[in-house]
Every structure is written in structure tokens, then in C-alpha cells.
Amino acid sequence: MDTRARQQEAVLAFGRRANARPPLAVLMQDAVALVTDILAAELNGVAEIESGQTLVLSVSRTDRGENPAEPAVQRCSLESADSMAAYALKTASPTVSVNLAQESRFNDPFLRGLGARSALCIPLHLNGRPYGALGVYRTEPREFSLDDVCFAETIAHLLSSSIARIKLEEELHEERETKSTVLELVDAMVLALDMDGRVITMNRACEEVTKYSLEEVRSRPFWSLFVDRDELELIRGIFRNSKVNKIPNQFEGYLIAKDGSRRKVAWSLKVMCTGQVQSLILAGVDQTEQVETKKELQKARSLADRATRALKDLTEKMKDEPAGAARRSRSSVAAQPASHAAPPRETEPHPSQPAHGKPKAARTGREKRSSVRWEYPYRQWVAPILDGRIPSRRDFFEVQCKDISGGGIAFLLSSPPEFENVVVGLGRSPALTYFVARVMRVARVEHGDGIGYLVGCRFLARATLAKEGRVGAREE
Numbered sequence: 001m002d003t004r005a006r007q008q009e010a011v012l013a014f015g016r017r018a019n020a021r022p023p024l025a026v027l028m029q030d031a032v033a034l035v036t037d038i039l040a041a042e043l044n045g046v047a048e049i050e051s052g053q054t055l056v057l058s059v060s061r062t063d064r065g066e067n068p069a070e071p072a073v074q075r076c077s078l079e080s081a082d083s084m085a086a087y088a089l090k091t092a093s094p095t096v097s098v099n100l101a102q103e104s105r106f107n108d109p110f111l112r113g114l115g116a117r118s119a120l121c122i123p124l125h126l127n128g129r130p131y132g133a134l135g136v137y138r139t140e141p142r143e144f145s146l147d148d149v150c151f152a153e154t155i156a157h158l159l160s161s162s163i164a165r166i167k168l169e170e171e172l173h174e175e176r177e178t179k180s181t182v183l184e185l186v187d188a189m190v191l192a193l194d195m196d197g198r199v200i201t202m203n204r205a206c207e208e209v210t211k212y213s214l215e216e217v218r219s220r221p222f223w224s225l226f227v228d229r230d231e232l233e234l235i236r237g238i239f240r241n242s243k244v245n246k247i248p249n250q251f252e253g254y255l256i257a258k259d260g261s262r263r264k265v266a267w268s269l270k271v272m273c274t275g276q277v278q279s280l281i282l283a284g285v286d287q288t289e290q291v292e293t294k295k296e297l298q299k300a301r302s303l304a305d306r307a308t309r310a311l312k313d314l315t316e317k318m319k320d321e322p323a324g325a326a327r328r329s330r331s332s333v334a335a336q337p338a339s340h341a342a343p344p345r346e347t348e349p350h351p352s353q354p355a356h357g358k359p360k361a362a363r364t365g366r367e368k369r370s371s372v373r374w375e376y377p378y379r380q381w382v383a384p385i386l387d388g389r390i391p392s393r394r395d396f397f398e399v400q401c402k403d404i405s406g407g408g409i410a411f412l413l414s415s416p417p418e419f420e421n422v423v424v425g426l427g428r429s430p431a432l433t434y435f436v437a438r439v440m441r442v443a444r445v446e447h448g449d450g451i452g453y454l455v456g457c458r459f460l461a462r463a464t465l466a467k468e469g470r471v472g473a474r475e476e
Contacts, residue, residue, distance in 0.1 A: 003038075007151040010034045014155055018162040027166075031159045032134045035152045036062060039144065043116055043137035047085040049130060053078050057085050059114055059137070074110040078130070084108045085133040088121040092130075094149050095121045099141045111137060118142045120149065122156040126164050134159070189265070193280040197221045197239050200279065209286060211258035222282065228254040228262070238269065242280065246271050252287070264288045303375065310374045311426060311433070313406035376404040380426055382411065384419035385436075396425065408437065408458040416442055416453050423463055434463035 017030055028046050036044040045059040057074040080086045087106040088095040097103050097119045100112050111119060116137035124131045134156055189206035193199055199217045207213060210226060217225055227235045231253045242249050249269045254262045265284040272279050383396040399411040409424060420439055425432040437457035445454045 004147065007038055007147070010038050010151070011154055011158070014158055018158060021166065024163060024166060027162060028132070028134070028159065031155050032136070035134060035155055036136050038151060039120070039136050039148050040138075041120075041136040042139045043114060045085070045133075045135035045137065047089075047133040047135065049078065049132060055080070055083060055086055055089070057083070057110070057133075057135075059111070059135075061114075072110075072114055082107050082109060084111060084119055084121050085123075085135060088123045088133050089130040092123055092125060094123075094153055095119075096144050096149060098143050115139050118144070120144045120152055122152050124156055124160050124163070126160060126167070131160070131163065187285075189284040189286070191222065191282045191284075193222055193282060195243060195278050195280065197223060197236075197280070199225075206284075209257065209263060210255065216258075226255045226257075228256055239280070242269050242271055246273075255284070264291045303377065306374045307376055307378065307404070310376065310404045310406070313372075373403045373405040376401045376409070380409075380411070380424065381432065382425070383423045384417070385421040385423065386419055390423060396423075402454060408440070408456060410454055410456045412445075412447055412452045413455055414450075414452055417455055421460075422457060424457065424459075436460045436463045 014031060014034055018027060022030070028048075032044045032046050035041075043059055043061050045057050047055055047057040050056050055076055055078050057076075058071045059074070060071045074083070076083045076086060078086055078089065084095060084097065084100075084103075084106055095105075100108060100116055100119060108119075114137070117140050119135060119137045121133055121135040123133045134152070136152070187205055189203065189209055191199060191202040191206055198219050198221055199214075202210075202214055202217070210217075212225070223232055223235050223239075235251070235253060238249050238251055250267065251269070252264065252266050255265045256262060264287045266287050267282060267284045270281050272281050378401055379398045380401050381396045382399050383390065399413065402410045402412065404410075409426075417439055422437050422439065424435045424437050426435065427433050437459050439455055440458045441456035443454045443456075445452055
């Protein structure tokens with residue numbers, strides 16, 4: 001086989017070797033070994049750049065059996081005048097030396113010390129930046145033909161292209177790994193879709209919410225899996241608009257999970273362009289809990305509005321009470337320490353038990369209120385009036401209310417009340433409104449884990465906590 005045919009066969013063999021994607025160090029050694037064999041050289045070298053400015057040249061000797069000996073290593077600066085490889089990288093072109101001892105462009109005592117007399121060095125560049133060099137060396141002065149130089153340069157170009165491709169693949173792999181790690185750390189759902197809306201990938205948060213694995217949804221249209229049927233045309237229209245206008249879109253909709261559950265999600269849709277490749281990035285935040293919380297707040301506001309209306313009706317009712325009711329209430333009220341603050345929470349035995357003496361038994365019977373009642377599921381303050389006296393602040397305690405009307409209120413006790421009259425504090429501390437009320441009805445009811453007593457009271461008059469320490473009832 002002639003020299004040209006051997007060179008072509010070597011180029012083909014190296015191309016196949018590069019496509020097998022061996023490690024870079026192995027690929028560089030394969031390249032220089034091919035050139036050394038075809039050009040019948042006794043020494044070869046591979047140079048690489050370390051830390052930006054240091055050139056490391058490793059030179060190996062081969063015998064007829066092509067078994068490499070222990071390599072010799074030279075380290076020098078890229079600006080060194082004592083290195084043929086540094087000179088080749090500086091000129092960015094193949095460098096041929098027929099006799100290293102007579103070379104005037106550079107001085108390379110390292111190669112001469114290894115017995116090299118003639119040399120061919122091919123620089124390697126990646127993206128316009130120096131990367132390394134390949135060198136073949138003979139032990140006697142000898143010229144390298146133009147075909148020799150072209151062959152070595154062809155192998156070097158194939159090597160540079162392969163190195164660039166391998167490094168790009170490594171960078172892409174690292175980038176994907178980084179993006180994947182970041183996506184797994186975020187709480188938002190993130191999906192990558194092709195321009196037809198088919199799923200390419202999705203993060204773990206999306207898998208957890210949708211109950212689908214990536215393999216179950218890959219290459220399937222987003223709207224055929226996750227979109228509510230009533231919103232299908234709207235969502236597809238948003239996707240079409242994003243593809244045409246290339247502008248981000250934000251929208252809300254219901255996501256249908258694999259188990260049929262519905263989640264309210266706020267979505268952001270953006271078109272991503274990388275060269276000629278386009279894709280859609282869809283990020284979603286689950287709003288279901290916020291929506292439920294908003295509903296609960298609206299419900300609480302509705303109850304508060306109803307309670308406010310009940311208190312307003314109660315005030316109007318008290319204005320219409322005859323003056324005699326107020327006088328009767330005042331005759332049964334005794335002195336109490338002055339206080340404008342809310343009574344403290346009861347920490348002792350239930351205060352409905354009399355301190356001394358036994359008051360009249362509470363009345364029982366049917367519901368006596370004729371005015372409209374509203375649910376009033378709040379805790380309020382009450383204090384029993386025993387022996388015609390208003391108790392001290394420490395005798396006020398909280399009760400769970402059930403309903404309220406313009407004429408009265410109902411609350412729960414753990415035992416039957418042994419008082420007939422009671423002071424009720426309505427509202428929130430420190431702005432409490434006090435009323436004197438009479439127990440009209442007591443009913444035994446199931447409450448919580450046991451039995452309780454629902455106490456229905458009728459308002460008699462507005463009560464005030466006077467500074468002189470007495471409670472007075474007055475007509476509004």
C-alpha cells in the first residue's frame with residue numbers, strides 16, 4: 001500500500017475511533033500514535049495547557065513493536081522560547097524543523113536531550129483559543145514532505161473537532177444536571193413542553209401534585225392530561241397565542257390529577273429559544289389552599305356581619321324596652337369594683353355555683369324568644385348575679401355562645417345554672433358592651449364529648465360599669 005493510501009486509511013480509522021467517544025486523554029494518544037506510525041518517527045509527544053499559562057509536554061519513545069516507553073515530561077510557560085510546542089501554539093500553524101540543533105526560531109534543549117534531531121509539531125486550538133499540540137520526532141535530521149504535514153494537520157483537525165464536541169456534550173450534561181437539581185429544589189410545578197404542547201419533562205413537585213410519573217406523560221399533550229374539559233379551548237387558545245407572539249402568558253385554571261382530584265393553579269407560560277430549537281416552559285403554583293382560606297375568611301366575615309346586625313338589633317330592642325324594666329333591674333343590682341377591662345379568664349371552680357346562699361332555681365320550658373335569631377358561634381363573658389349583687393371581675397368567665405337575637409342570647413354551661421340573673425359582656429375587649437339578662441330557659445343537650453346545658457336568656461337592660469364601683473342599668 002502506498003503512502004497516500006495508508007494516510008487515507010489512517011484518517012478513516014481515526015474518525016471511527018473518535019465516534020466511539022473514548023476519554024480525551026486516550027483519544028489524543030490514539031491521534032499521535034497514528035501520525036507517528038505513518039510518518040515512521042521514533043518519538044511522539046502530546047502537549048496540553050494547564051492553569052491557563054503552563055504548557056505540559058509528555059514525550060514517549062516507541063520501538064518496532066510499538067510499545068511505548070516511560071514518557072518524559074517538560075513543563076514551561078506558553079511564552080517560553082525554549083519550546084517548539086509553545087512556538088507552534090504562538091504562530092497557530094504547523095511547525096517543521098529539519099535539524100533542531102540548527103534551529104534559530106526557538107531553542108528546545110528538552111527535545112534534543114531526548115535524542116530528537118528533526119520534528120513536526122501541529123498546534124491544537126478550540127474556539128480560537130490554544131488547547132495543546134501534537135508532535136512527532138525523528139532521531140536523525142530528515143525533512144517532512146508536504147503530504148506528511150497535511151496528513152498530520154488533518155488528524156489534528158479531526159482531534160480538535162472531537163475534543164470540542166466531547167467538551168460541549170459534557171457541558172450540556174452538566175447544565176442539564178444543574179437545571180434538574182434546581183428544578184427539584186423549587187416548590188413550584190415546572191414542565192418543559194415542545195411547541196405542540198407535548199410534555200418533554202417535568203420536575204418532582206409536578207409529579208407529586210399530578211400523581212403522574214414522567215414516563216406516563218412524556219410526549220402527551222399537556223391539555224389532554226391536566227386541563228379541565230370546561231377550560232380546554234381557553235387553555236389551547238393561550239398556548240396558540242404564546243407560540244405566535246412569543247410573549248409570556250399568565251393564567252389560572254383547574255389541574256386534574258391522575259386520581260381525579262382538582263387543584264386550582266396559577267400558571268406562567270413562556271417560549272424559550274435556543275438557536276433553532278424552541279420549547280415552552282410552564283410553571284405553576286398550587287393556589288388551592290389559598291382559595292380555601294379565602295372562602296373561610298369570607299364565611300367568617302359573613303358571620304361577623306350577621307353578629308354585628310344582631311348587636312345592632314339588640315341595641316334597638318333595648319331602646320324600646322319600657323323604663324319599668326330598667327328600674328326593676330336597678331333594684332336588684334348591687335355594688336361591684338370599678339373596671340373597664342375585660343374580666344380575666346376563670347381559673348378556679350365553675351363560678352355558676354353560689355358563694356353563699358341558694359338563689360332561685362333557673363326556669364325551664366319551651367323557647368320563649370319570638371324575634372329572629374342568628375348563629376353566634378363566639379366566646380363571650382358572663383357573670384351570675386347572686387343574692388342581688390354583681391360579682392367581682394374574677395367571677396366573670398367565658399362561655400360558648402350558640403345564637404343571639406334582638407331580645408336575648410343562648411350560651412352553653414357544663415352544669416345547670418343556679419342563678420336567675422346574669423350580666424353578659426358582648427364584643428371584644430376592651431370595647432365590651434354589658435347587658436343585664438334573666439335566665440328564661442335551660443335545656444339539656446349533647447355538647448362535645450359529654451352533656452351540656454343550653455341557657456337561654458332575655459335581655460333586660462344595658463349595664464354600665466361605673467367608676468364608683470357599682471353596676472347600673474339604664475334605659476337607652
